Amino acid sequence: MSAAASDSVPLKLVNSVDLPKYSGDFDHFxxxxxxxxxxxxxxxxxxLEVFDLKSTKWLRTIQGFDVPHSILxxxxxxxxxxxxxxxxxxxxxxxSDLQILKKVPLVxxxxxxxxxxxxxxxxxxxxxxxVKMKESVLSVIDTTDFSKKxxxxxxxxxxxxxxxxxxxxxxxxxxxDHNEIDVVDRDSMKIVDRWPLQDVGENSPMILDESNHRxxxxxxxxxxxxxxxxxxxxxxxxxxxxxxxxxxxxxxAHKRIYVPGAEGYIAxxxxxxxxxxxxxxxxxxxxxxx
Numbered sequence: 001m002s003a004a005a006s007d008s009v010p011l012k013l014v015n016s017v018d019l020p021k022y023s024g025d026f027d028h029f030x031x032x033x034x035x036x037x038x039x040x041x042x043x044x045x046x047x048l049e050v051f052d053l054k055s056t057k058w059l060r061t062i063q064g065f066d067v068p069h070s071i072l073x074x075x076x077x078x079x080x081x082x083x084x085x086x087x088x089x090x091x092x093x094x095x096s097d098l099q100i101l102k103k104v105p106l107v108x109x110x111x112x113x114x115x116x117x118x119x120x121x122x123x124x125x126x127x128x129x130x131v132k133m134k135e136s137v138l139s140v141i142d143t144t145d146f147s148k149k150x151x152x153x154x155x156x157x158x159x160x161x162x163x164x165x166x167x168x169x170x171x172x173x174x175x176x177d178h179n180e181i182d183v184v185d186r187d188s189m190k191i192v193d194r195w196p197l198q199d200v201g202e203n204s205p206m207i208l209d210e211s212n213h214r215x216x217x218x219x220x221x222x223x224x225x226x227x228x229x230x231x232x233x234x235x236x237x238x239x240x241x242x243x244x245x246x247x248x249x250x251x252x253a254h255k256r257i258y259v260p261g262a263e264g265y266i267a268x269x270x271x272x273x274x275x276x277x278x279x280x281x282x283x284x285x286x287x288x289x290x
Contacts, residue, residue, distance in 0.1 A: 010256060010268040011283045015056045019049075025288075028247070030071035030080070032095060041068035041082065048082060050098070062098050065091065070113035072122055074143060081143065083110040083124055085131070090124070092146050104146050107137045114162040114171070116186070120144050123164075123171065129157040138173065140189065150189045154182070163208035163215060172215055172230070174203045181206075181215070181228065195233035200224050205248045207257075212274040218245045218259055225259060225269065227277065236275050242267045242282075246290040256280075262290040 024044025031038050031053060038056075040049040048062035048071070066086020073080055073095065080093040081104075089103040090110045106124060109131035114123050120143045128136040136159040140150040158177040164186070165171070173182045175194075179201050183193035197203055202220035209216065214236070215228040223243040227236040242261020249258040255271035268281040 010254075010281045011258065011266060013283075013285075017051065017056050017058065019058065027069045028071055030073045032073050032075070034075065035095070039071050039073065039080065041065075041071055043067050043069060043085075046086075048080075048093075048098070060098075062093070064088075064100050069111045070124075072113055072115050072143070077143075079143075079146075081113075081122060081141070081146065083113050085109050085111055102146055104141065104148065106139050106148065107131075107133075107151075109133065109136075110139075112160060112162060114164055115143070116164050118166070119186075121149070121186075123162060125159045125162070128159060129177075133157065138184070152184065152189050152191070154191075160204045161206040161217075163206050165208070166210055170230075172206060172208065174206055174217065176203055179203065181217070181233075183233075193233065195228065197226065198235055200226055200238060205245060207248050207250045209250060209252065209271075209274075211252070212271075214274055216248065216250060216257055218248055220244055223261065225257065225267070225277070227275075237277070239269065239277055239279060241279075242290075244290055260285065260290050262288050264289070 027041040027043045036053045038051040038053045042049050046065045050059045066088045068082050070083045078095045080095050082091045084090045089105050091100050092102040107126035110126045112125040122141040124139045126137045127133040136154045138152040156175045160174040160176045163172045169186045171184045175182050179197045181195040182191050185192045200219035203217050206217045213230045215230050217226045223241050224238040225241040226238045241259045244262035245259050257269040259267040264287040266283040270278045270280045
């Protein structure tokens, strides 16, 4: 596990946890800070793994999943929402005892998730190539009762990362097999624009720097960090990055972007201004940590 460090050292390893009985891929994490717990979607084991957040000690395994991917922890209601790519539906858990309270029926293949805390809505990507579907579906979930409110279909078998405006109604969606970003109006749940990417492919994770009107996207073919102007949809530039990334983070206080890659390092970039970025570190990790 890693944590942000000082200005001189942009990232440092603080601890590692061995899981000798586990093989295969993990997916995403979520933290219950007040409860001192870290949750891990162990997709290749079909479980939710729970750790002590401070000591990183493994605590327990939660069964009852097929292919868990993304985790949303809601402190106000003490609920966990876990997207499940299998046929057993996505799950809602009571975070106190980690019992499954509800199954949310979605199109099979539920994977990526992004949360709008102002509207109390979770947006979940379902369908696609992993369940042998030629189209993907973006489902809107009301997190007050975990009912489905809307679906938006994409003529795409591979949809990945998403990002939401906090001071607007747009959301941005990586349509990976089309090498484009689709812009969705969250009020109408309609696609209002499409921004093709140039000279890159397999756009996967994304994150929004809303104050600077910049969208950060990591592409896998080739491995590039791409910056897009959200006012025009135009690419500002592309920088070499870690290969086969499945996630990224942005620290607006220090103006740093973190891109983990399966080839064994985290690429750290300094944002000089909205249009200029510099690779300042390659922090070693285990191979496959993406």
